[in-house]
Amino acid sequence: MARFFDVKVCLPIQTSKLWPFWNQSSKIEAMAINPTSRATASRPKRAVKREALLDEATRQINMRGAGAVSLNAIAEAAGLSRNTLYYYVSDRADLAFRCYLRTCEANTEDLAIAIEQGSNICERIEHYIARTLTNSRHPLAVLSDQDFLPEPQRSMIGELNRRNVETLKALINDGIETDQIRAVQSEIAAQALLGMINWSQLSAMWLGQRDGRSFRRRASAAIADLFFNGIAANRGERFDNSLDATQLITQPVNPFDRMQASQQKMLQLIGAASRLFNRRGLDGASLDEIGAGVGVTKGAVYHYFDDKTDLILRCYERGFELYDIFMDAAIAQGTNGFERSMAVMHLNCQAQASAAPPLMLQPGLWALPEAQRNRFIAAASDLWKRSNAMLQAGVNDGSCRHCDAAMIAEVSAGAFLWLPKWLPENYPLSPPAIADQLCDLLTFGVAKR
Structure with a gap:
């Protein structure tokens, strides 16, 4: 059954200010869109089957993407017939919505309990x-394909998230105000943390x-x-970036060379598609929208690509080419493990x-x-092994703290991979300035020293 929490009741007075955004209307909206939730209260067996259905659907959404899951396969794995499945959900989009709704509710609960149980902000x-990440309960869906949902479900999930x-963010700001966390940009810090958490639910698969x-x-x-301590061994050591990602990936083009001009147009389409796929998910972006991004029709898109899958594959191929370019440039530029690790992070940010970003690693693999x-x-x-080697070299040469280098090299990628999911079009900071903020965060952490 769907869970709802009046968090002002379960939190102590001093932390209730962190919850100004939750009210009873959310419960009413959710119950209206989720009419079976009351019925399942009196039918425990059906409730158990419904949860099993959402569990399997969530796993499949993270693996295949919301628009590519198979209802037949999910029903079979959950021990349901195809006809029985329609007792719980109306279609694929409804199933994805219910998985996303349960994830949002779980995140709300996790925040409420963490705030209640921790004795200070860092705790x-x-x-x-x-x-x-470790609570033994239902799997959580990475909120990557929200644009696959129709309205009003899409807006509801966006608002809950x-x-x-x-x-x-309020929790981080409270830590800054009470001198428990150093002064950081709370939006970037919160989203970097969420990015690492979300990526950790996908990274093993990737x-x-x-x-x-x-x-x-x-x-x-x-x-x-x-997040709390960063990777720098020396608190006084700062990373000053001198590499420009745009210059590394820009190639000179002869506009009078037909082959080069055609190749450039295809790269523009790949860049526009990657940007839209990153923001809206692989199933949330259409070929019409991608073509419009560079001023061409869907027919022109089909001139360069067989279908949407072919376009996605080309986007990933370009993405991994760019990731390798950034890695090679960081190794050539840095003088120790810390500088090389931060250079890779800065370029990717x-x-x-x-x-025209590289395609992020996301649900749908x-x-x-x-x-x-x-x-x-x-x-x-x-890429992960090379990142681990750089960080481990930093531990060995004394520029990085002793840490679980292999796992930190893995989870840290979430800080930049999640950027397109939250960064608004009119964000006041430039890409290099955003990279500066994220690298400062991962250099020193947020804990006050």
Whole structure:
């Protein structure tokens, strides 16, 4: 059954100010869109089956994307017939909505309990990280394909998620005001933390690892360590970036060369598609919208790509090419493990905040053809191993703190991969300035020294 919480009741008075965005209207809206929730209270068996259905659907959404899940496969895995499935949900979009709604409610609950149980701000944030990743309950859907949902469900999930983000931001701001957290940009800090948490629910799949409780506990500990303490061994050491991601990926083009001009147009389409896929999810962006982004029709898009899957594959291929370019440039530029690790982070942040970013690693990997999927997993794993090697070299040369280098190299990617999901069009900071803020956060952490 759907869970709702009047958090002002369960929180002590001194922390209730962190919850200005939740009210009873959310409960009313959710019950209106979720009419079966009351019925399941008197039918425990049906409630159990419904939760099993949402569990399997959530796993499939994270693997295949909201628009590519198979209702037949989900029903079979949940022990339901196809006809019985329609007792619980009306269609694929309704199923995705219910999974996203349950995730938002779980995040609200995790924040409320963490705030209630923690004795200080840092403890509360640490409790929240641990509850989200290690609590033995239902799986959580990464909120990447919200634009796949129709209205008003899309707006509702966006609003519930916004309230949870605002609560986390308020928690960070409260820590700054009470001198428990150093002065940081709370929006960037909150979103970086959420990005690492969300990526940790996908990274095992993308890196060919085994997900499970031990992996989640290790990821939770690494995220907390990185968020609070950063990676720099010396608190006085700062990273000054001299690399420009745009210059690294821009190639000279002869406009009078037909082949080069055609190649440039295709790259523009790939860049526009990557940007839209990053913001709206692979299932939330249409070919019409992608073509409009560069001023061409859907027919022109089909001139360069066989179909949407072909376009997605080309976007990932370009993405991994750029990720390798950034890695090579960081290795060449840095003089120690810390500088190289931060250079990779800075370049990736710049790129994801730009107008033509690399395609982020996101839900939908298992919807791709097997051969290409395995190739992308191998490429992602290679990037992670190189990042781990740089960070471990920093530990060895004394420029980085002693830490779980392999896991921090893994979870830290979420800080830049999540950027397109929250960064508004009119954000006041430039891509290099956003990269500066994120690198400062991951250099020193937020804990006050």
